[in-house]
Amino acid sequence: MKIAGAALMTEKFEFRTLLRRGRFGAYTDLNAARRELAEVPDMPRGDFGDFGRGGMTVRRVTLTALLTAWDAGGGHFDDAGVIGWNGAGCAAENSNYWRDYLANGREAGRGGLFVATLPTIPYCEAAITLGCRGRVAYFRTAPSTRRLRELLAAVPAGRYLCGEVSAATVAMVLADTRCPGAPLPDCPGLCELFRVLEAEA
């Protein structure tokens, strides 16, 4: 498996990419980040028509996916799948919907908050933005990138944007399971893997 691109977003809205050594930010907010990143040469265009609809996690994942695609050289990603792995899941979104429901009652429940209560939603939004038509799923496993590699080896060969979201960071790699790559270290998360690969590069 080859890492064909990778990006890391920090809590200060800074982005770093692995292969092209991109450094972007810090932005005042994610809408500003989206606008300014669109001006970067070679940046995939993406469908950002619904960017404002998404919550913070959706926007963070979508922009990190965009930077990962840029790091991989851009082009089309319609063959790619998008996989979420470990991290924070959607516990915050679940709590957000439920608190809003309790505060505002049955008749005023907000469907937009409910939709966010699936851990796949940020990855589906990223797939829509980049036009990825491969599989989309979220896996929670033991904290080992070796286990993630095993799961990717189990699915049909192809390109997968794999992301992990925590409160502080979003890390994403573009894994190409069709290509042999250099051995990867086993890390507890994608953020740690990104930092190890960045230090080695």
Added chain:
Amino acid sequence: MTEQPVFILGTAAATPLGGTVRDNCDALLAGRTAFAAPRHFDAGGRRLGVDPELDGGNGSRAERLLAKLRAAIDFDIPSGTRLFVATTVGAIDLLERGAELDTAHEFLLAAERIFGIPDATLVSAACASGQTAAALARSEVRRGACRHALVVGGDVTSEFVTTGFAALGALSRTVCRPYDAERDGLTIGESAAALLLGAADTGIGRITGAAENGDAAHITSPDLSGAMLAAACREALAGTPPDAVIGHGTGTVYNDQAEVAALAALFPAARPPLFSLKGNYGHTLGATGVLQLALGLELARRRMLPPQAGLRSPMPGANVATEPRRIGGARILSLNVGFGGINSAVALEAL
């Protein structure tokens, strides 16, 4: 790496309509439904596919559902079996009671405890979680990562999910009527089901193909052309037509339209008989894919397809019926569709 043949070695179901796969198929063929007013929360007069056996008791309703499924399993789970757990919201009733935690993770931990298998993999792909987990487990067995895999899918009825779908305007005013011309939305249900897959010489059935993809079109609505769902079906079937289709069939206008469009593209001349469990159980979310495969296998073994519960007037293009039907063989195509445009198709064959 040599890929190994993968067989279905055992199935189990814990639903409001029975504690065994056979009982459930008997209930489906008799047209029984599970719809009643829930007693564990105020559903605003709505009927759901509820299991009264899960009412009361300590701890999580979701954990009681898993314990009921464990009790329903009548096959041995070999040592070294890997566990794949499919759910959407998991132990959501714990959040409703004020616990701030990751409810899907809690469900995973409960499944590890109840089935005695550590280091399980949680698979979440919205309402396609069940089939996605089954396909992933099959792939792990095929490539030799494990000899056996237990796939467990489950979700409970909750105020959280019911009000969420209500806020989206997706619930039926009465109960769901999959593939009916006058369908008006889905009904939430609760169930759990399990499949034991293994690298063996034989079994009760086998998954002959599986494929997933995404519409990349809309976060809640499927692509009404059904083009990507049809592509997933084509890949899963690999040229062998099914004798019947267990559809996702939620009873929403858009879902059923997209599915029927996909099947029309796949089978322009003669569409195979179609059936959805949702008319009997409601939408059991993360359970539905595993339940479809477990019950679909038994129905294929019997060469029978149940009457479509809730059906009055079939929507154009849907080969559904109000009476049980004999089917010509033992090959079933099962479909799941999820929020975010997730499509899943699994082909199986009873042996």
